[in-house]
Amino acid sequence: MSTSDPHHGNPGGAKPAAPAAPRGYKRSWKNLLINKRYQLRFTLFMVGVSALLISGLGWLVMGKADDATNVAIGRIRGESCPELPDVASSANQAAPAPAPTLAPTPTPAGSGDDGGRRVQIDESSLTLRPVTPNDYSERVAARWACELDQAARIRELTAGRMRILYVLVATGVLLVLGLVIYGIVLTHRVAGPLFKVGLYLTKMRDGRYDKVYDLRKGDQLIDFYEHFKSAHAGVVGLERSDVERLRGVLAAADKADLASKSPEVAAALTELRGILARKEKSLE
Protein backbone atom coordinates (compact mmCIF):
# COMPACT_ATOMS: atom_id res chain seq x y z
CA MET A 1 0.00 0.00 0.00
CA SER A 2 1.47 3.28 -1.02
CA THR A 3 0.72 5.33 2.03
CA SER A 4 3.12 8.07 1.01
CA ASP A 5 1.68 8.45 -2.43
CA PRO A 6 0.53 12.05 -2.76
CA HIS A 7 -2.16 10.99 -5.23
CA HIS A 8 -3.78 9.05 -2.44
CA GLY A 9 -3.88 12.02 -0.19
CA ASN A 10 -7.59 11.73 0.26
CA PRO A 11 -8.78 8.24 -0.58
CA GLY A 12 -12.46 8.60 -0.30
CA GLY A 13 -12.07 10.99 2.56
CA ALA A 14 -9.49 8.98 4.44
CA LYS A 15 -7.13 11.87 5.00
CA PRO A 16 -7.31 13.14 8.55
CA ALA A 17 -8.54 16.68 8.49
CA ALA A 18 -7.74 19.60 10.69
CA PRO A 19 -9.29 19.20 14.12
CA ALA A 20 -12.09 21.67 13.45
CA ALA A 21 -12.93 20.43 9.95
CA PRO A 22 -16.28 18.75 9.33
CA ARG A 23 -16.09 14.96 9.07
CA GLY A 24 -18.83 14.21 6.52
CA TYR A 25 -16.63 12.26 4.15
CA LYS A 26 -18.15 10.28 1.32
CA ARG A 27 -16.76 7.56 -0.88
CA SER A 28 -15.68 8.52 -4.36
CA TRP A 29 -15.41 6.27 -7.40
CA LYS A 30 -12.04 7.82 -8.16
CA ASN A 31 -10.58 6.47 -4.96
CA LEU A 32 -11.99 2.97 -4.99
CA LEU A 33 -8.65 1.37 -5.83
CA ILE A 34 -6.64 2.33 -2.78
CA ASN A 35 -4.56 -0.79 -2.41
CA LYS A 36 -4.32 -2.13 -5.94
CA ARG A 37 -2.40 -5.29 -5.17
CA TYR A 38 -4.71 -6.48 -2.40
CA GLN A 39 -7.95 -5.30 -4.00
CA LEU A 40 -7.23 -6.61 -7.49
CA ARG A 41 -5.94 -9.92 -6.19
CA PHE A 42 -9.12 -10.65 -4.26
CA THR A 43 -11.41 -9.23 -6.93
CA LEU A 44 -9.70 -11.05 -9.76
CA PHE A 45 -9.81 -14.28 -7.81
CA MET A 46 -13.56 -13.94 -7.37
CA VAL A 47 -13.97 -12.99 -11.04
CA GLY A 48 -11.66 -15.79 -12.16
CA VAL A 49 -13.58 -18.44 -10.23
CA SER A 50 -16.86 -17.18 -11.63
CA ALA A 51 -15.48 -16.97 -15.17
CA LEU A 52 -14.12 -20.52 -14.92
CA LEU A 53 -17.44 -21.78 -13.60
CA ILE A 54 -19.41 -20.04 -16.30
CA SER A 55 -17.04 -21.17 -19.03
CA GLY A 56 -16.91 -24.78 -17.86
CA LEU A 57 -20.58 -25.16 -17.12
CA GLY A 58 -21.51 -23.03 -20.13
CA TRP A 59 -19.52 -25.39 -22.31
CA LEU A 60 -21.45 -28.31 -20.80
CA VAL A 61 -24.73 -26.47 -21.31
CA MET A 62 -23.87 -25.89 -24.94
CA GLY A 63 -22.90 -29.54 -25.35
CA LYS A 64 -26.24 -30.64 -23.96
CA ALA A 65 -28.04 -27.99 -25.98
CA ASP A 66 -26.32 -29.30 -29.12
CA ASP A 67 -27.41 -32.83 -28.24
CA ALA A 68 -30.98 -31.75 -27.55
CA THR A 69 -31.06 -29.71 -30.76
CA ASN A 70 -29.64 -32.53 -32.85
CA VAL A 71 -32.05 -35.04 -31.38
CA ALA A 72 -34.98 -32.71 -31.96
CA ILE A 73 -33.83 -31.95 -35.50
CA GLY A 74 -33.39 -35.66 -36.18
CA ARG A 75 -36.86 -36.31 -34.90
CA ILE A 76 -38.30 -33.60 -37.13
CA ARG A 77 -36.44 -34.97 -40.12
CA GLY A 78 -37.73 -38.40 -39.27
CA GLU A 79 -41.33 -37.25 -39.50
CA SER A 80 -42.79 -38.30 -42.86
CA CYS A 81 -44.54 -35.75 -45.01
CA PRO A 82 -47.41 -36.72 -47.35
CA GLU A 83 -46.12 -38.36 -50.52
CA LEU A 84 -46.40 -36.51 -53.83
CA PRO A 85 -48.97 -38.20 -56.04
CA ASP A 86 -47.41 -40.51 -58.59
CA VAL A 87 -48.53 -39.27 -61.97
CA ALA A 88 -45.94 -40.70 -64.32
CA SER A 89 -45.30 -44.28 -63.34
CA SER A 90 -47.39 -45.85 -65.99
CA ALA A 91 -47.27 -43.02 -68.46
CA ASN A 92 -45.03 -42.60 -71.41
CA GLN A 93 -41.61 -41.80 -70.00
CA ALA A 94 -41.07 -39.22 -72.75
CA ALA A 95 -44.10 -37.30 -71.71
CA PRO A 96 -43.35 -34.02 -70.02
CA ALA A 97 -44.22 -33.86 -66.34
CA PRO A 98 -47.19 -31.74 -65.51
CA ALA A 99 -46.77 -28.50 -63.68
CA PRO A 100 -47.94 -28.78 -60.11
CA THR A 101 -50.57 -26.13 -60.77
CA LEU A 102 -52.04 -27.88 -63.76
CA ALA A 103 -55.74 -28.32 -63.36
CA PRO A 104 -57.17 -31.77 -63.97
CA THR A 105 -57.87 -32.19 -67.62
CA PRO A 106 -61.18 -33.71 -68.55
CA THR A 107 -60.78 -37.01 -70.22
CA PRO A 108 -61.54 -36.63 -73.89
CA ALA A 109 -63.12 -39.20 -76.01
CA GLY A 110 -60.82 -42.02 -76.70
CA SER A 111 -59.04 -41.84 -73.42
CA GLY A 112 -58.93 -44.94 -71.27
CA ASP A 113 -58.92 -45.70 -67.60
CA ASP A 114 -55.83 -47.67 -66.62
CA GLY A 115 -56.73 -49.07 -63.24
CA GLY A 116 -57.67 -45.75 -61.72
CA ARG A 117 -54.87 -43.89 -63.42
CA ARG A 118 -56.09 -41.65 -66.14
CA VAL A 119 -54.19 -40.76 -69.28
CA GLN A 120 -54.77 -38.44 -72.17
CA ILE A 121 -54.01 -39.69 -75.66
CA ASP A 122 -52.39 -37.29 -78.08
CA GLU A 123 -53.69 -38.63 -81.35
CA SER A 124 -51.31 -36.65 -83.53
CA SER A 125 -48.18 -38.06 -81.92
CA LEU A 126 -49.77 -41.15 -80.43
CA THR A 127 -48.37 -40.46 -77.01
CA LEU A 128 -50.03 -40.94 -73.65
CA ARG A 129 -50.02 -38.00 -71.23
CA PRO A 130 -50.86 -38.78 -67.61
CA VAL A 131 -53.79 -36.98 -66.19
CA THR A 132 -53.31 -35.72 -62.61
CA PRO A 133 -55.71 -36.85 -59.89
CA ASN A 134 -58.37 -34.50 -58.59
CA ASP A 135 -56.62 -33.75 -55.28
CA TYR A 136 -53.23 -33.39 -56.89
CA SER A 137 -52.68 -29.72 -55.96
CA GLU A 138 -53.86 -30.24 -52.36
CA ARG A 139 -51.49 -33.13 -51.94
CA VAL A 140 -48.57 -31.22 -53.46
CA ALA A 141 -49.40 -28.22 -51.28
CA ALA A 142 -49.62 -30.45 -48.21
CA ARG A 143 -46.26 -31.96 -49.05
CA TRP A 144 -44.56 -28.62 -49.41
CA ALA A 145 -46.33 -27.15 -46.41
CA CYS A 146 -45.05 -30.07 -44.36
CA GLU A 147 -41.49 -29.60 -45.60
CA LEU A 148 -41.64 -25.86 -45.01
CA ASP A 149 -42.99 -26.48 -41.53
CA GLN A 150 -40.14 -28.88 -40.81
CA ALA A 151 -37.59 -26.39 -42.09
CA ALA A 152 -39.12 -23.66 -39.92
CA ARG A 153 -39.04 -25.87 -36.84
CA ILE A 154 -35.41 -26.78 -37.53
CA ARG A 155 -34.60 -23.09 -37.94
CA GLU A 156 -36.39 -22.38 -34.65
CA LEU A 157 -34.41 -25.10 -32.89
CA THR A 158 -31.13 -23.74 -34.27
CA ALA A 159 -32.15 -20.23 -33.24
CA GLY A 160 -33.03 -21.56 -29.77
CA ARG A 161 -29.56 -23.04 -29.47
CA MET A 162 -28.04 -19.72 -30.48
CA ARG A 163 -30.26 -17.95 -27.94
CA ILE A 164 -28.84 -20.15 -25.20
CA LEU A 165 -25.33 -19.26 -26.34
CA TYR A 166 -26.12 -15.52 -26.38
CA VAL A 167 -27.75 -15.70 -22.94
CA LEU A 168 -24.70 -17.51 -21.57
CA VAL A 169 -22.25 -15.02 -23.06
CA ALA A 170 -24.31 -12.00 -21.94
CA THR A 171 -24.74 -13.45 -18.44
CA GLY A 172 -21.02 -14.13 -18.24
CA VAL A 173 -20.04 -10.64 -19.35
CA LEU A 174 -22.56 -8.96 -17.02
CA LEU A 175 -21.53 -11.15 -14.13
CA VAL A 176 -17.84 -10.42 -14.62
CA LEU A 177 -18.48 -6.68 -14.84
CA GLY A 178 -20.72 -6.77 -11.79
CA LEU A 179 -18.22 -8.81 -9.85
CA VAL A 180 -15.35 -6.48 -10.72
CA ILE A 181 -17.30 -3.52 -9.32
CA TYR A 182 -18.63 -5.43 -6.34
CA GLY A 183 -15.21 -6.91 -5.53
CA ILE A 184 -13.49 -3.55 -5.67
CA VAL A 185 -16.14 -1.91 -3.47
CA LEU A 186 -15.98 -4.83 -1.04
CA THR A 187 -12.21 -4.77 -0.74
CA HIS A 188 -12.23 -0.98 -0.62
CA ARG A 189 -13.99 -1.22 2.74
CA VAL A 190 -11.00 -3.16 4.04
CA ALA A 191 -8.33 -1.22 2.16
CA GLY A 192 -9.78 2.15 3.22
CA PRO A 193 -9.19 1.70 6.96
CA LEU A 194 -5.74 0.26 6.22
CA PHE A 195 -4.93 3.29 4.14
CA LYS A 196 -6.14 5.60 6.86
CA VAL A 197 -4.07 3.79 9.47
CA GLY A 198 -1.14 4.01 7.05
CA LEU A 199 -1.48 7.78 6.91
CA TYR A 200 -1.47 8.06 10.69
CA LEU A 201 1.51 5.70 10.85
CA THR A 202 3.40 7.95 8.45
CA LYS A 203 2.67 10.90 10.73
CA MET A 204 3.82 8.93 13.75
CA ARG A 205 7.01 8.05 11.91
CA ASP A 206 7.60 11.77 11.36
CA GLY A 207 6.92 12.51 15.02
CA ARG A 208 3.44 13.99 14.66
CA TYR A 209 0.64 12.71 16.85
CA ASP A 210 -2.53 14.26 15.47
CA LYS A 211 -5.96 13.44 16.74
CA VAL A 212 -7.21 10.11 15.34
CA TYR A 213 -10.67 10.29 13.79
CA ASP A 214 -13.21 7.52 13.43
CA LEU A 215 -13.75 5.44 10.31
CA ARG A 216 -16.45 6.16 7.78
CA LYS A 217 -19.79 4.45 7.89
CA GLY A 218 -19.67 1.08 6.15
CA ASP A 219 -15.95 0.60 6.63
CA GLN A 220 -14.75 -2.75 7.86
CA LEU A 221 -11.87 -3.54 10.25
CA ILE A 222 -13.50 -1.48 12.98
CA ASP A 223 -11.92 -3.55 15.75
CA PHE A 224 -8.55 -3.35 14.06
CA TYR A 225 -8.92 0.40 13.91
CA GLU A 226 -9.76 0.49 17.61
CA HIS A 227 -6.53 -1.39 18.29
CA PHE A 228 -4.68 1.25 16.30
CA LYS A 229 -6.35 4.08 18.19
CA SER A 230 -5.29 2.50 21.46
CA ALA A 231 -1.74 2.13 20.14
CA HIS A 232 -1.69 5.75 19.07
CA ALA A 233 -2.97 6.80 22.48
CA GLY A 234 -0.30 4.62 24.12
CA VAL A 235 2.52 6.31 22.20
CA VAL A 236 1.02 9.73 22.90
CA GLY A 237 0.95 8.72 26.59
CA LEU A 238 4.66 7.87 26.46
CA GLU A 239 5.44 11.22 24.88
CA ARG A 240 3.32 13.07 27.44
CA SER A 241 5.04 11.32 30.33
CA ASP A 242 8.39 12.35 28.80
CA VAL A 243 7.19 15.93 28.51
CA GLU A 244 6.03 16.03 32.11
CA ARG A 245 9.24 14.50 33.40
CA LEU A 246 11.44 16.79 31.31
CA ARG A 247 9.51 19.87 32.34
CA GLY A 248 10.01 18.98 36.00
CA VAL A 249 13.72 18.21 35.58
CA LEU A 250 14.46 21.29 33.51
CA ALA A 251 12.54 23.57 35.89
CA ALA A 252 14.40 22.11 38.88
CA ALA A 253 17.72 22.32 36.98
CA ASP A 254 17.10 25.97 36.14
CA LYS A 255 16.19 26.72 39.73
CA ALA A 256 19.29 25.01 41.10
CA ASP A 257 21.48 26.32 38.25
CA LEU A 258 22.66 22.80 37.45
CA ALA A 259 24.17 23.98 34.17
CA SER A 260 26.95 25.61 36.10
CA LYS A 261 27.94 22.32 37.76
CA SER A 262 29.74 20.93 34.72
CA PRO A 263 29.91 21.35 30.95
CA GLU A 264 28.45 17.82 30.55
CA VAL A 265 25.39 18.75 32.61
CA ALA A 266 25.00 21.98 30.63
CA ALA A 267 25.23 20.12 27.33
CA ALA A 268 22.75 17.47 28.50
CA LEU A 269 20.30 20.15 29.65
CA THR A 270 20.57 21.95 26.31
CA GLU A 271 19.91 18.71 24.47
CA LEU A 272 16.90 17.93 26.67
CA ARG A 273 15.46 21.39 26.07
CA GLY A 274 15.54 20.65 22.36
CA ILE A 275 13.90 17.28 22.92
CA LEU A 276 11.22 18.84 25.13
CA ALA A 277 10.46 21.48 22.47
CA ARG A 278 10.20 18.78 19.81
CA LYS A 279 7.93 16.60 21.95
CA GLU A 280 5.66 19.50 22.85
CA LYS A 281 5.33 20.39 19.20
CA SER A 282 4.54 16.81 18.21
CA LEU A 283 1.64 16.77 20.66
CA GLU A 284 0.07 20.01 19.47
Added chain:
Amino acid sequence: MSNDVPTATLVKDGKVPGDVPPRPGARSKHKRRLANYLINKGLQLRYVVRVLVLSALIAGALGWMIYQQEHQASEDLVAGLADLTQKDEGLADFEQKIAEDLRARDRTLVLEMAGLGVSLVLILSLYLVFMTHKVAGPLFKVSHYFDDMAAGRIGPVTSLRKGDMLQDFFASFRESHDAVRKRLTVDADAMQRLVDAARAAGVTSGTAAGDEIEALAKHVERRRQALR
Protein backbone atom coordinates in the same frame (compact mmCIF):
# COMPACT_ATOMS: atom_id res chain seq x y z
CA MET B 1 -18.86 -5.26 12.07
CA SER B 2 -17.75 -5.99 15.54
CA ASN B 3 -15.48 -8.96 15.04
CA ASP B 4 -12.89 -7.82 12.55
CA VAL B 5 -9.86 -8.54 14.65
CA PRO B 6 -9.74 -10.96 17.54
CA THR B 7 -9.33 -9.33 20.87
CA ALA B 8 -6.37 -9.87 23.11
CA THR B 9 -8.29 -12.49 25.08
CA LEU B 10 -7.40 -14.94 22.36
CA VAL B 11 -3.74 -14.54 23.23
CA LYS B 12 -2.75 -17.30 25.58
CA ASP B 13 0.42 -17.03 27.61
CA GLY B 14 1.53 -14.14 25.51
CA LYS B 15 1.25 -15.91 22.20
CA VAL B 16 -1.05 -17.45 19.69
CA PRO B 17 0.50 -20.39 17.89
CA GLY B 18 1.96 -19.46 14.58
CA ASP B 19 1.27 -15.81 14.79
CA VAL B 20 2.12 -13.78 17.83
CA PRO B 21 5.67 -13.01 18.82
CA PRO B 22 6.53 -14.10 22.33
CA ARG B 23 7.90 -11.59 24.73
CA PRO B 24 10.61 -10.84 25.79
CA GLY B 25 13.35 -11.66 23.34
CA ALA B 26 13.35 -12.61 19.72
CA ARG B 27 10.55 -14.78 18.46
CA SER B 28 11.04 -18.15 16.92
CA LYS B 29 10.14 -18.80 13.31
CA HIS B 30 6.43 -19.59 13.24
CA LYS B 31 4.73 -21.77 10.70
CA ARG B 32 1.12 -21.93 9.63
CA ARG B 33 -1.05 -24.51 11.34
CA LEU B 34 -4.32 -25.87 10.10
CA ALA B 35 -6.06 -25.06 13.38
CA ASN B 36 -5.16 -21.39 13.11
CA TYR B 37 -6.36 -20.72 9.62
CA LEU B 38 -9.53 -19.04 10.81
CA ILE B 39 -7.86 -16.20 12.68
CA ASN B 40 -10.45 -13.58 11.95
CA LYS B 41 -13.72 -15.42 11.50
CA GLY B 42 -15.80 -12.35 10.73
CA LEU B 43 -13.54 -11.05 7.98
CA GLN B 44 -12.63 -14.42 6.50
CA LEU B 45 -16.02 -16.10 6.59
CA ARG B 46 -17.75 -13.08 5.12
CA TYR B 47 -15.59 -13.24 2.01
CA VAL B 48 -15.75 -17.04 1.84
CA VAL B 49 -19.55 -17.09 2.16
CA ARG B 50 -19.99 -14.41 -0.48
CA VAL B 51 -17.83 -16.20 -3.04
CA LEU B 52 -19.47 -19.52 -2.21
CA VAL B 53 -23.00 -18.17 -2.54
CA LEU B 54 -22.08 -16.61 -5.85
CA SER B 55 -20.47 -19.80 -7.11
CA ALA B 56 -23.45 -21.84 -5.91
CA LEU B 57 -25.82 -19.54 -7.76
CA ILE B 58 -23.83 -19.78 -10.99
CA ALA B 59 -23.36 -23.53 -10.69
CA GLY B 60 -27.01 -24.05 -9.72
CA ALA B 61 -28.40 -21.95 -12.58
CA LEU B 62 -26.13 -23.48 -15.20
CA GLY B 63 -26.62 -26.96 -13.74
CA TRP B 64 -30.35 -26.49 -14.05
CA MET B 65 -29.87 -25.46 -17.70
CA ILE B 66 -27.72 -28.53 -18.33
CA TYR B 67 -30.37 -30.76 -16.79
CA GLN B 68 -33.10 -29.06 -18.78
CA GLN B 69 -31.25 -29.58 -22.03
CA GLU B 70 -30.42 -33.18 -21.22
CA HIS B 71 -33.98 -33.86 -20.14
CA GLN B 72 -35.30 -32.21 -23.29
CA ALA B 73 -33.03 -34.38 -25.44
CA SER B 74 -34.17 -37.48 -23.56
CA GLU B 75 -37.82 -36.59 -23.98
CA ASP B 76 -37.31 -35.95 -27.68
CA LEU B 77 -35.61 -39.30 -28.04
CA VAL B 78 -38.39 -41.08 -26.19
CA ALA B 79 -41.03 -39.30 -28.24
CA GLY B 80 -39.21 -40.12 -31.47
CA LEU B 81 -38.91 -43.70 -30.41
CA ALA B 82 -42.60 -43.81 -29.55
CA ASP B 83 -43.41 -42.58 -33.05
CA LEU B 84 -41.32 -45.33 -34.52
CA THR B 85 -42.60 -48.12 -32.32
CA GLN B 86 -46.28 -47.28 -32.36
CA LYS B 87 -46.54 -49.06 -35.67
CA ASP B 88 -44.83 -52.13 -34.28
CA GLU B 89 -46.05 -53.44 -30.94
CA GLY B 90 -43.11 -55.79 -30.74
CA LEU B 91 -40.86 -52.80 -30.15
CA ALA B 92 -42.87 -51.50 -27.18
CA ASP B 93 -40.61 -53.27 -24.69
CA PHE B 94 -37.57 -51.88 -26.43
CA GLU B 95 -39.02 -48.39 -26.21
CA GLN B 96 -39.75 -48.84 -22.49
CA LYS B 97 -36.21 -50.02 -21.91
CA ILE B 98 -34.68 -47.10 -23.73
CA ALA B 99 -36.96 -44.61 -21.95
CA GLU B 100 -36.02 -46.04 -18.57
CA ASP B 101 -32.35 -45.95 -19.51
CA LEU B 102 -32.62 -42.30 -20.51
CA ARG B 103 -34.40 -41.44 -17.28
CA ALA B 104 -31.65 -43.20 -15.34
CA ARG B 105 -29.05 -41.20 -17.22
CA ASP B 106 -30.86 -37.98 -16.35
CA ARG B 107 -30.89 -38.96 -12.67
CA THR B 108 -27.18 -39.84 -12.84
CA LEU B 109 -26.50 -36.45 -14.37
CA VAL B 110 -28.25 -34.72 -11.45
CA LEU B 111 -26.18 -36.75 -8.98
CA GLU B 112 -22.97 -36.02 -10.87
CA MET B 113 -23.71 -32.31 -10.89
CA ALA B 114 -24.60 -32.35 -7.18
CA GLY B 115 -21.32 -34.14 -6.46
CA LEU B 116 -19.43 -31.65 -8.57
CA GLY B 117 -21.13 -28.78 -6.71
CA VAL B 118 -20.28 -30.19 -3.28
CA SER B 119 -16.66 -30.79 -4.34
CA LEU B 120 -16.47 -27.28 -5.69
CA VAL B 121 -17.82 -25.84 -2.43
CA LEU B 122 -15.32 -27.81 -0.37
CA ILE B 123 -12.28 -27.01 -2.48
CA LEU B 124 -13.25 -23.38 -2.87
CA SER B 125 -13.94 -23.01 0.86
CA LEU B 126 -10.55 -24.40 1.80
CA TYR B 127 -8.76 -22.28 -0.74
CA LEU B 128 -10.60 -19.13 0.31
CA VAL B 129 -9.87 -19.77 3.98
CA PHE B 130 -6.16 -20.14 3.12
CA MET B 131 -6.27 -17.02 1.02
CA THR B 132 -8.11 -14.84 3.53
CA HIS B 133 -5.79 -16.16 6.24
CA LYS B 134 -2.99 -14.38 4.43
CA VAL B 135 -4.78 -11.11 5.05
CA ALA B 136 -6.17 -11.86 8.49
CA GLY B 137 -2.77 -13.07 9.73
CA PRO B 138 -0.93 -9.78 9.19
CA LEU B 139 -3.90 -7.85 10.61
CA PHE B 140 -3.85 -10.01 13.71
CA LYS B 141 -0.12 -9.62 14.10
CA VAL B 142 -0.24 -5.85 13.69
CA SER B 143 -3.17 -5.57 16.10
CA HIS B 144 -1.09 -7.48 18.63
CA TYR B 145 1.72 -4.97 18.23
CA PHE B 146 -0.88 -2.22 18.58
CA ASP B 147 -1.92 -3.74 21.91
CA ASP B 148 1.70 -3.65 23.01
CA MET B 149 2.03 -0.02 21.99
CA ALA B 150 -1.18 0.79 23.83
CA ALA B 151 0.37 -0.71 26.94
CA GLY B 152 3.48 1.45 26.43
CA ARG B 153 5.64 -1.39 25.11
CA ILE B 154 7.55 -0.58 21.95
CA GLY B 155 9.59 -3.73 21.40
CA PRO B 156 11.17 -4.95 18.17
CA VAL B 157 8.94 -5.96 15.27
CA THR B 158 9.50 -9.18 13.37
CA SER B 159 8.71 -9.79 9.71
CA LEU B 160 5.57 -11.31 8.30
CA ARG B 161 5.57 -14.91 7.19
CA LYS B 162 6.32 -15.82 3.63
CA GLY B 163 3.17 -15.67 1.51
CA ASP B 164 1.36 -13.20 3.76
CA MET B 165 -0.48 -10.38 2.06
CA LEU B 166 -0.54 -6.69 3.07
CA GLN B 167 3.26 -6.61 2.95
CA ASP B 168 3.22 -2.93 1.99
CA PHE B 169 0.99 -2.04 4.90
CA PHE B 170 3.13 -4.04 7.27
CA ALA B 171 6.28 -2.36 5.95
CA SER B 172 4.66 1.01 6.59
CA PHE B 173 3.71 -0.06 10.12
CA ARG B 174 7.16 -1.43 10.81
CA GLU B 175 8.84 1.71 9.54
CA SER B 176 6.70 3.89 11.81
CA HIS B 177 7.09 1.56 14.76
CA ASP B 178 10.86 1.47 14.33
CA ALA B 179 11.03 5.26 13.94
CA VAL B 180 9.03 5.78 17.16
CA ARG B 181 11.14 3.21 18.95
CA LYS B 182 14.38 4.76 17.74
CA ARG B 183 13.25 8.26 18.71
CA LEU B 184 12.23 7.14 22.20
CA THR B 185 15.54 5.27 22.57
CA VAL B 186 17.53 8.33 21.55
CA ASP B 187 15.49 10.47 23.96
CA ALA B 188 16.07 7.97 26.78
CA ASP B 189 19.81 8.06 26.00
CA ALA B 190 19.78 11.86 26.22
CA MET B 191 17.97 11.71 29.57
CA GLN B 192 20.42 9.11 30.79
CA ARG B 193 23.29 11.43 29.85
CA LEU B 194 21.83 14.15 32.10
CA VAL B 195 21.41 11.65 34.93
CA ASP B 196 25.02 10.48 34.55
CA ALA B 197 26.39 14.01 34.23
CA ALA B 198 24.38 15.24 37.23
CA ARG B 199 25.50 12.31 39.37
CA ALA B 200 29.08 12.85 38.27
CA ALA B 201 28.73 16.52 39.22
CA GLY B 202 27.63 15.54 42.73
CA VAL B 203 23.92 16.21 42.43
CA THR B 204 22.32 13.82 44.89
CA SER B 205 18.84 13.21 46.17
CA GLY B 206 17.65 15.28 49.05
CA THR B 207 17.53 18.45 47.04
CA ALA B 208 14.73 19.36 44.64
CA ALA B 209 17.04 19.04 41.64
CA GLY B 210 18.51 15.80 42.98
CA ASP B 211 15.05 14.28 43.48
CA GLU B 212 14.09 15.25 39.95
CA ILE B 213 17.25 13.66 38.60
CA GLU B 214 16.50 10.42 40.48
CA ALA B 215 12.92 10.47 39.25
CA LEU B 216 14.29 10.95 35.73
CA ALA B 217 16.64 7.98 36.24
CA LYS B 218 13.67 5.77 37.20
CA HIS B 219 11.71 7.10 34.23
CA VAL B 220 14.58 6.20 31.91
CA GLU B 221 14.81 2.74 33.43
CA ARG B 222 11.10 2.12 32.88
CA ARG B 223 11.40 3.39 29.33
CA ARG B 224 14.31 1.08 28.58
CA GLN B 225 12.25 -1.86 29.81
CA ALA B 226 9.39 -0.79 27.55
CA LEU B 227 11.74 -0.60 24.60
CA ARG B 228 13.17 -4.10 25.06
